[in-house]
Amino acid sequence: MASATLSPSVPTITDTPPRELLQRWWRVRQADPDTARAFTDDAPRTFAELRTLIVTDTYLFYLAHDSIDDVLGAMWLHDLVCDEAGVPRAGWLGTYVLPPHRGARTTQAMWLLIRDALEARGVRSVYIASHHANTRAHRVAEVHLGFHPVGMFPAFARFGGKPTDCMILSMRPEDMGEAWALAYERASHQGTDDRSRNARRTLLRTLPAQQKHVAID
Numbered sequence: 001m002a003s004a005t006l007s008p009s010v011p012t013i014t015d016t017p018p019r020e021l022l023q024r025w026w027r028v029r030q031a032d033p034d035t036a037r038a039f040t041d042d043a044p045r046t047f048a049e050l051r052t053l054i055v056t057d058t059y060l061f062y063l064a065h066d067s068i069d070d071v072l073g074a075m076w077l078h079d080l081v082c083d084e085a086g087v088p089r090a091g092w093l094g095t096y097v098l099p100p101h102r103g104a105r106t107t108q109a110m111w112l113l114i115r116d117a118l119e120a121r122g123v124r125s126v127y128i129a130s131h132h133a134n135t136r137a138h139r140v141a142e143v144h145l146g147f148h149p150v151g152m153f154p155a156f157a158r159f160g161g162k163p164t165d166c167m168i169l170s171m172r173p174e175d176m177g178e179a180w181a182l183a184y185e186r187a188s189h190q191g192t193d194d195r196s197r198n199a200r201r202t203l204l205r206t207l208p209a210q211q212k213h214v215a216i217d
Contacts, residue, residue: 011072011106013113017063025063025071026050029096037131038096040157053078060088062117064110072106073097075114077123079186090125090175090182095137108144115171126171127179129156129186131164141169148172150179156187 017025026047029035044050053059054076061076077091097106118126128147130137141147147169155163170179 011064011066011110011113013062013064013110013117015060015062015117017061017065017074021063021065021069021071022051022054023047025074025096025098028071028098032096032099035096037134037159038137039094040159041161042157043094059094060091060118060121060123062110062114064106064113071098072101073110075110077118077126081125081182087122089123090127090178091123092186093126093128105144107140111145124172125175125178127175127182128169129153129166129183130169131159131166138167138169146171148176150176150183153180153183153187156183 044053050059054061058080059076059078060080061074063074064072066072073096076094077088078094079092080088081090082088095107095110097110115126128141130141132152138149142149148171150168150170152165153168154165156166156168157164166183168179168183170176
């Protein structure tokens with residue numbers, strides 16, 4: 001069990017959240033209209049699906065709460081990249097902070113703890129893919145979490161059934177080329193409509209130039 005607290009003013013995180021706290025977080029997330037552009041169509045649709053992803057370590061999931069068990073939010077790593085021994089070395093970050101706790105640097109406080117917990121597990125590279133219209137999330141990732149923008153990936157994933165462009169970000173600047181390559185790999189499994197195929201053909205032709213641009217920036 002991973003659990004950490006910095007001081008009474010910041011969250012406590014746990015990778016074995018009590019069922020009641022996890023359900024509380026899930027109910028708020030599912031009722032929030034903002035999730036339409038926060039999570040792709042392949043996100044879990046039921047609490048049972050979420051629990052399965054957590055208990056099978058398909059998600060490296062951390063719930064954040066305070067000293068009186070008020071749930072603040074959660075972060076999780078998904079689409080894990082593992083080494084030959086099956087140990088996760090990289091993954092994509094998901095985040096959901098409950099509305100009452102937004103705007104108070106809660107996401108930043110959670111990330112400081114979760115980043116350390118992930119590094120202790122051997123994870124060295126973390127990436128984010130964010131809906132192109134979710135500019136608040138882009139800003140938080142850059143300004144408060146310290147992620148580096150890689151680029152806008154066309155037709156990266158489906159939101160509401162539609163192929164949607166996403167901003168790709170990388171925790172470490174030296175991983176930006178890898179972030180783009182992994183984004184292409186993830187996107188290749190998303191849908192098969194003409195727009196998606198054409199966008200990826202164009203991307204494949206321009207990928208070397210994109211990686212060169214990323215390296216310079």
